[in-house]
Amino acid sequence: MVNQVGDLVMGHDGIAVRGLLVRHLVLPGYLENSRQCLSFLTGLSSDIHVSIMSQYSPRYKACDFLEINRTLTENEYDEITELCA
Numbered sequence: 001m002v003n004q005v006g007d008l009v010m011g012h013d014g015i016a017v018r019g020l021l022v023r024h025l026v027l028p029g030y031l032e033n034s035r036q037c038l039s040f041l042t043g044l045s046s047d048i049h050v051s052i053m054s055q056y057s058p059r060y061k062a063c064d065f066l067e068i069n070r071t072l073t074e075n076e077y078d079e080i081t082e083l084c085a
Contacts, residue, residue, distance in 0.1 A: 001020050007020065020048060022051070024037055025053045028070050050084060052081050056072055
């Protein structure tokens with residue numbers, strides 16, 4: 001995708017005009033997956049912009065799986081966003 005669309009370009013109003021923006025949903029209890037994902041993206045290019053999403057909410061059969069039957073904690077979110085700072 002980086003080769004196809006290039007780096008993220010913002011308009012004068014701060015809105016993305018074109019380029020790559022990766023949105024990553026952090027799952028509760030799966031921070032290592034997020035670390036690996038962010039490490040992979042950094043290895044591709046240090047210019048990739050990432051939007052870290054925290055809005056996971058267990059639905060449907062998620063309640064059948066204890067490890068994802070909860071929302072993300074503030075500490076979990078902070079731990080991942082600090083990797084991007």
